[in-house]
Amino acid sequence: MLWKKEYADWATMPLRLALGIVFLMHGAQKMFGAFGGPGISGTQGFMASLGVVLPGLIGVVVAAVEFFxxxxxxxxxxxxxxxxxxxIDMFFxxxxxxxxxxxxxxxxxxxxxxxxxxxxxxxLSGAGKWSLEKALFKKDF
Structure with missing residues (x-):
């Protein structure tokens, strides 16, 4: 049988790995200039080019949200x-x-x-069974 109820415990792990790695890497580009990225000043400049209000602050917030x-x-x-x-970051x-x-x-x-x-x-789902949340706190945040 391909599907078993206990496999549901693993369902969030590939989602977390994909989303986490993509945003960690893109955040590192925006925050530190890693991997040929713009760094924080380039991110702030890009926000200014979009006409965003408070581009310096928004650039830092976007970089921090993506990296952390x-x-x-x-x-x-x-x-x-x-x-x-x-x-929210992706919506904007x-x-x-x-x-x-x-x-x-x-x-x-x-x-x-x-x-x-x-x-x-x-x-909607939370981190799932195989997460630091479950290991440290025994619940999803």
Whole structure:
């Protein structure tokens, strides 16, 4: 039998790994300039180019949400909260950057849409059994 109830305990792990790694890496680009990324000043400049109010602050917030949110999701710690912030981040990325380019990459919203839905799934489900939340606190946050 391919599906067993106990497999449900593993269902959130691939979602957490995918979302966590993607956002940890993108956050490192935005925050530290890692992997050829813009760094914090470049992120702030990009926010200014979009016409965002308080681009310096918003640039720092976006970089922090992506880096630390990705790390928390990857570890399975405060997963619902981190995933909610990531979902909000992707909503605004959709509105401000990707919507005007249509569905398909390179600038379309298909990837942002998938990340948004994974984040929402983790908001609804929590980290799952195999997480630091369960190991340390015996519950989902």
């Amino acid at each position: 949110g990705g790390l928390l999701v990857l570890l399975g710690l405060f997963t619902r909260y981190a995933s909610l912030l990531i979902a 990325a959709f509105i401000l950057v990707h919507m005007k380019s249509g569905f398909f990459l390179p600038m379309g919203f298909e990837f942002v849409f998938a990340l948004f839905l994974i984040a929402i799934a983790l908001v």
